[in-house]
Amino acid sequence: MKIKKIIILGSTGSIGINTLDVIRGLGSNYDVVGLSAGRNIGRFIKQIKEFSPKIVVLGDESRKREFENKLKSVKHKPLKVLYGMQGLITLARYRGANFLISALVGSVGLIPTLEAIKSGKDIALANKEALVVAGDIITENARKYGVKILPLDSEHSAVFQCLQGADIRSVKKIILTASGGPFYRYPDSRLRKVSVQEALNHPTWQMGEKVTVDSANLMNKGLEIIEAHHLFGMDIDKIDVLIHAQSVIHSLVEFIDGSVLAQMGIPDMRVPIQYALTYPERKSSKLRCLSLSEYGKLTFEKPDFTKFPCLELALRAAGKGGTMPVVLNAANEVAVQAFLSGKISFPDIPVIVRSMMDKHKITRKPSLEVILQTDKETRDKVYSVLLERKA
Ligand code: MG
Numbered sequence: 001m002k003i004k005k006i007i008i009l010g011s012t013g014s015i016g017i018n019t020l021d022v023i024r025g026l027g028s029n030y031d032v033v034g035l036s037a038g039r040n041i042g043r044f045i046k047q048i049k050e051f052s053p054k055i056v057v058l059g060d061e062s063r064k065r066e067f068e069n070k071l072k073s074v075k076h077k078p079l080k081v082l083y084g085m086q087g088l089i090t091l092a093r094y095r096g097a098n099f100l101i102s103a104l105v106g107s108v109g110l111i112p113t114l115e116a117i118k119s120g121k122d123i124a125l126a127n128k129e130a131l132v133v134a135g136d137i138i139t140e141n142a143r144k145y146g147v148k149i150l151p152l153d154s155e156h157s158a159v160f161q162c163l164q165g166a167d168i169r170s171v172k173k174i175i176l177t178a179s180g181g182p183f184y185r186y187p188d189s190r191l192r193k194v195s196v197q198e199a200l201n202h203p204t205w206q207m208g209e210k211v212t213v214d215s216a217n218l219m220n221k222g223l224e225i226i227e228a229h230h231l232f233g234m235d236i237d238k239i240d241v242l243i244h245a246q247s248v249i250h251s252l253v254e255f256i257d258g259s260v261l262a263q264m265g266i267p268d269m270r271v272p273i274q275y276a277l278t279y280p281e282r283k284s285s286k287l288r289c290l291s292l293s294e295y296g297k298l299t300f301e302k303p304d305f306t307k308f309p310c311l312e313l314a315l316r317a318a319g320k321g322g323t324m325p326v327v328l329n330a331a332n333e334v335a336v337q338a339f340l341s342g343k344i345s346f347p348d349i350p351v352i353v354r355s356m357m358d359k360h361k362i363t364r365k366p367s368l369e370v371i372l373q374t375d376k377e378t379r380d381k382v383y384s385v386l387l388e389r390k391a
Contacts, residue, residue, distance in 0.1 A: 004277065005096060007034035007121070009088065009112055010103035012043045014208040015126040015152060015269065019101050020047060022274045025286055030277065033097045036088055036104075041067050048076050055080040055094055057087035085111070092116040099277075102127040103152070105210045106333050107326075107375050110134055114368075117141045117149075124276035126152035128227045129333070133326045134371050135230030149231065150276040154205075155224055156231055157272030158250035158263035163232070164280075166255070173254040174234055176224055177244040178303065179204045181216040183346075184243065188307065194346045196339065204247035204267045213336045214310075217349060218303065222314020226325055229318065236318045241311070243301045248290065266290050309350040313357065322362040323374045330378035331356035338386055352382060 006023070010016045016037075023030045036057035037044040048056060048071070058067050061083040071081070082090055085108075092100065092115040100116040102109055102125045109127035114134075116123060118141060125131065131138055142149050151157045155176045163171070182201055183191055199216045200209060207215070214220035225239050242252075247267040254260045265271045266288060274285055305312045310332075317328035335352040338344045344352070356378055363370050 001029055001281075002098070003028075004030050004099045005033045006030060006099045006101065006277075007036075007091060007094060007097045007116070008032065008101040008103060009036045009092070009109065009127075010038070010101075010105065011035040011047055012037040012040040013103055013105060014206065014211075015101070015103035015273070017043075018269045019103065019273050019277075020051065022270050022277060022285075023051075026274070026277065026283060034091050034094055036091055039063070041070060045070055045074055048079065049074050052077045053079065054096060055082070055091055057082045057084075057091045059084065059088065088112040089115050092121075093119045095119070097121060099124070101152070102130065105129070105208060107133045107329055110138075110371075114138065114141060117145055117147050120145055120147060122148040122150065124150045124152050124273070128153055128223050129329050131230045132223050132226045132329045133375060134368065135226065135325075136365075137368055137371075139230055139233075150279055151227075151231055152269075152272055152276050153224060153227065154267070154269065154272045155251040156228060157275055159228065159232060159253055161263045161275065162251070162253040162261040166253075168233065170255050170257070171232075171234070171238075171253055172256050173238050173240060174228055174232065175240045175242050175252040175254065175260075176221060176228060177242050177247070177249050177251050178218060178221040179215070179245055179247045180243045180303075181218065183216055184245070184304075188347075191347050192345055196342065199339070199346060203245070205269075207269070209340060210333070210336055213339060213349075214332070217310045217346065218308040219310035219314060219332055219349070219353075221303070222311045222318075223329070225314060226318045236315070241303050243303050244298065246295055246298050248292070248295060248298055264290055264292075310353070313350060313353055317357060320362055322364045323366045323370065324357060324360060324362050326366070326371050326374045327356050327360045327378045328353060330375045331382050334379050334382040334386075338382075343386060343390070352385065355385070356381060 032051040034055045035053045038059040092112040100121045102113045107129045110130040113130050249262045252262040317324040331353040335349040
């Protein structure tokens with residue numbers, strides 16, 4: 001096989017760490033040539049030492065001196081070091097790579113992901129926010145430049161695996177499963193008081209902070225519906241959600257002949273990551289296999305839309321289209337950060353998102369510039385709402 005020369009955007013986050021672990025087990029045909037990290041300098045330097053990339057980017061430019069000093073103190077191969085968004089763009093375009101893992105969190109990943117597509121690299125995409133805000137532009141460019149977009153999200157990897165060898169026209173429905181998160185059985189009165197620690201304690205998955213909070217209020221599933229719509233070209237009304245607390249079935253595809261295929265496995269992100277890296281082949285893995293008898297039974301139920309308004313908001317944004325998903329996503333990103341830093345309560349997140357969506361005038365078929373501008377304007381509006389609350 002052709003050697004995969006891999007760039008990881010977001011190498012010190014949960015997906016990045018898991019990806020590097022998968023690469024450790026895959027052998028010499030998988031070569032890490034570029035890495036980017038945001039702030040976690042300690043971990044980043046360890047990764048640089050172990051994987052000897054040729055080019056690295058630290059997102060947080062203000063820590064340039066600290067990073068360079070620490071980098072000097074360890075032995076590493078010759079290395080190009082860049083900073084900030086411009087550095088990410090240069091890294092995404094880097095000609096010495098043919099595969100990019102897009103694992104930044106939030107719409108900040110959009111531009112570097114697009115640049116990687118335009119430079120002809122196949123993409124393994126974990127950065128669902130990029131698809132939520134600019135799915136049409138990403139898929140159009142992927143077609144234009146002949147690159148594959150392979151899903152890393154466990155649900156989308158499941159759908160993708162079920163679709164192998166299938167004609168998309170024979171698909172009746174996609175069914176995304178959701179664990180329901182830690183609060184699915186909580187009464188409303190208790191939701192008001194949940195702490196950051198409780199929200200970060202996901203019952204089945206180990207993930208980064210943002211996606212864990214999104215999972216706790218089902219916004220994550222809403223974003224994933226939009227993600228699936230773009231990845232598989234399915235109409236929103238043909239994508240269903242099923243609450244499945246055990247996270248064993250990662251998603252299902254229903255075909256027109258009544259057959260339903262499901263993909264199963266232990267809830268471990270290294271399974272979908274490895275599939276994206278080795279696709280269309282499968283390679284052996286050190287991970288333990290699923291033991292269904294250990295589970296005994298699996299449960300399924302319809303989602304509760306009234307208790308989890310984020311799901312309804314995401315569906316509304318998806319249905320409206322244009323710039324509405326951009327507003328949904330930007331408001332949510334800022335609100336989740338505000339919750340994580342103790343500025344707002346957990347149920348305030350959908351309240352803020354809804355208020356931004358209610359005020360928004362939609363632009364149809366937005367250009368990249370309009371998307372970026374809407375993203376920024378929405379963030380600014382949420383920041384001022386948060387400041388007013390504080391005052
Ligand atoms: Mg997911």
